Amino acid sequence: MESTPTPSRPNLSTPVPPTPKSAALRRSLRLTSSASRSPAPATIAAADSLDTPRSTRKTKRSLAMTTDTPVTKPSAFAPITPESKRARRSMPSSRTPKRRVYYKKVVYDDSEFEVGDDVYVKRREGAESDDDDPEMEVCRVCFRENRTVMIECDDCLGGFHLKCLKPPLRKIPEGDWICGFCEARKLGKEVEFPKPPNGRKLRRTAKEKLLSSDLWAARIESLWREPDGTYWLKCRWYIIPEETAIGRQPHNLKRELYRTNDYSQIEMESVIRHCYVLSPDAYKEANDQGDDVFYCEYEYDVHWHNFKRVTNIDDGNENDKGVETDEDWKIPKDSDIDEDSESEELTRLSHSGQRKHESAANLHKGRIFGLEKIGIKRIPEHARFHKQTDLEKAKAMLLLATLPKSLPCRTREMEEITAFVKGAIAGDHCLGRCLYIHGVPGTGKTMCVLSAMRNLKSEVDAGTLRPYTFVEINGLKVASPENIYKVIYEALSGHRVGWKKALHLLNERFSNGSGVHKDERRPCVLLIDELDLLLTRNQSVLYNIFHWPTEPHSKLVIIGIANTMDLPEKLLPRISSRMGIQRLCFGPYTYQQLQEIISSRLKGLDAFEEQAVEFASRKVAAMSGDARRALEICRRAAEIVDYQLKQSLLSGRSSSSIDNSFGGKQLVGMIDIEDAIHEVFQAPHIQMMKTSSKLAKIFLVAMVHQLYRSGLSETTFEKLFTTVVSLCSSNGEVSPGWDTLMKVGCKLGESRIILCEEATKHRLQKLQLNFPSDDVAFALKNCSELPWLTKYL
């Protein structure tokens, strides 16, 4: 559990006067919070590196202290006064007064602030004295700071020296650790924390102040210098769980913060220093990185008081921007932001009063409107329990949605794609080229291309490759084939126009390179998924698309993906000559490959028997070689086992003796895979025939009988009726009425066990079995209800 050892640091700060408590209601939770144990922290910090108390980041910082870099010297944080504005830009640029100048990075008070950093911010009413900023946490028992290893209580976040504990600990224990005080308090005892010795007050670190809402944390969104020379920043606030409408929830972690959508502009001087708000994954890794690490998984909407998970999408975008614009941000950026805030206000207006069409959420213009309303008022408990057992982890890993870290078995194809794209864009004049990729569904075509592009992207970031634009389009997702022009143009230029206009503009752009900014004259890689869907009657769309690369100024590279192998041959010769030159085939996976794929996903998880995986992959490889299918089967099998396990646990709770015997059965075996395969590949018609009503069975048998006698697959209802009546009368059944039998026939027709014409045709209605007669024979042979049916089959 979370036994975050706090590395000790040199005592640099001096004792300070007591901090006046602010008027915040839930301020000192560390004194009041007791019983509610958060379940989640358990797994988060249960990572492996518990034995290494020194964190990477902290080590860096302390290193910085020992060497001569003044960046993080605590004294640098000392009184921030307006006079001490030693801020300077990190990058050289022309000074333009009378305008706001935007920066990406500012060195202020000897510390570097960058866009995207998280910082502590002073409360403006700031009764808090800022001159004390203990970098170091003191031990709760001896109230001294020294370099020995400290352990953090998971409940009250208090730090303790290992040797100050009773009984003293030798090393950091694995798993959760709760200090003796909290433990005692949980048992209902009155506990008094040891009083600090005279002359020393219990100082609070910035973390504690933040968590008791005496400080704020914020994320820097942009930095600029006002014309008058002061430095400002736009920040996005973080809040602690107590400040939300719903208050602290039992599953909240101690170090949890919420990101809000509340922005404001503050002056640089109110910033104190860095803190580190990390996403769940990063937090998991950073399990002992010191005191200023916080956990943020959710975003809190201050208007609607609801929560949302935070994705890493924003980060991705930011990285993009970072690559592109290393220069000063232009003024228009600012107006952009203004627009944003305006639109927010607009939304509120439109929600409160008149509803305008422009603000409808499903319109393109209204995209920004309203979506922030979606959120959950209360984070559900179950969402915070992380995957515990191997089986659950395996289930999550086998989801189609989870992207694997690596793509096994497709290295050759990946290399080919990478080489193709590189070859196409690396040349100085970038000749347009086309690549056609084909293969049956579920063989990883799109995924391969995307991951190849991702790799290339990182190369671009590293600077070894020229930047290019990448546009991804799915042929099935555009409303009509012509709309693809619209989508391409929007992706390239950001403007929305009608498809005819878009075609015109694209033609112009690619044929003579007009209408394009200088910086946009970079090669463009166009990925068209489900290419065959763009086929129109005169094939003009495909022709246009594949004509562009041949133009001298196009700088266009097209990768087309489809299922059919011979798509180029099906097209007009003038298109196939343009696209069909370079091809790449994704063959169906063999069973070894499938096995490798599955086991690579399940690496480190002890959930599947080896034969089970092999069985599933062999089965799928024999049928289709579709990796999705293989993953689905394994996931389904895991689900079945998990369900059984949970059921047995439920029943086992009443009789605990069974518990043990079932507790051991964790692995997915052959039988479960077989069940899952049966579920996936079963043909429901046999089952349906077996469970159909008595008359329906007679009906089917009569059809088979008729088929055997006449040899014709098609029959009319009149003939069938006579057969049914004769069958019934010779076997002692009550023969049904004409219309009753008709009803039965229509029911069978509805479920497509037989094919029939509409019932108004009456006696002339044509009937035909939808399945081979052997299936009927198989289904109805040993029917207990009507044993006599067997002799007609």
Place this chain on the structure above:
Amino acid sequence: MAAALTLLRSRLCDPTYIHAPFKSSKQSNYSKLKELVSGTISDSCNNSALLLGPRGSGKVAIVDLVLEDLKAENPDSISVVRLNGLLHSDDTCALKEIARQLCLEHQLSFSKMASSDDNSQFMIDMLRECGLAHRSLIFVLVEFDLFVQGKQRLLYCLIDAMQTVTSQAVVIGVSCREDADQLLEKRVRSRFSHTKLLFAPPSREDMKSLVEHILYLPKNAGLPSEYITKFNAHVQNILNDKRFKQILDSLLCVDGTIGNLVQYLFRVVSSINLESGLLSLENFKNAQISCERQPTIETLQDASILELYILVCMNRLESKEQNSYNFNSIMKEYKSIHDAYRTSDNYGDTVCLRAFEHLLERELISYVDHRGRYLPVEFRPVELLISSHELYLGLKSNSSCPAILQKLLDHESFK
């Protein structure tokens, strides 16, 4: 008394009540579907399932039941989008409907003007946002088989949007075609998880307990207790009767679905004796007879003599292997019968034409094809839609049928 009747009727019309007994059993479709959907909610993953079964087997009822229960368990973390293949099989229209329902559910303003691209983008955005907010979107596609027409753009968009980690959605397809998943295009099928739940008609024992579940009056419904005990005793008597079992058997051998049983019971309850307020075996018998009516023969019972003549003439023509005939050739046959047997039923051509048109309207006979639409009625070729066996039964049951007609028909059939 009236209260009891209302209670019974409201039960019969309420699918959730009827399907409630299936909640308890572990192997039922209810628990399987619930496990699937709740697993999706708790693990925040995506899933898809297909419910197959004949009409009236309670597929939609089970879905409703599951969704209702899950909504009660996890308030405001589920939003449901319902689409019907009969209404929304067109992709554009379906996307618009999805956007509309999502807007309604989340109190967003909705615009009718949005293009289908906008709507599909909106759907993907919503999937992401809802996934981030731990809300599950559940798409229920009723008449799933009708969504597979065309390019299946909707299904592809839906199922492909679910291939990301951030979204949290379930697609439940409901269809009575057992080959519904075979109709999917290969790329859609590859993305679709092949979980199929089959809805089989319940066994005899289940049926019996279902009847008990529906018909027994509860103790605490505010009805007089002696009436309740009397009523329940009566019902129990009937249920244990051998004749009742026979009735139930013959009913279920035609169609064993729950829907059929419920319809039957509704008829039983409707014909309840209003004075005593008790169900009798007589009610059950009558209801069975009303269930098994033979509409064609009943139509023949009400047909006029001239119409019967025409039908018999057509039958004779057919047995003479004259494949194509129209009104005029029928009239010739009619005249020849008349000449041969000197019957008293001699009508003019216009009267016969009226009778002929009446038969056309009742769909006892029909035109062979739609080709000669502009020809007069007399010259268009027609065909007989009922078989000679039915005609024979109909003639026998018709009280005013002249003996000569029966003789003619008998003559034909024994030839």
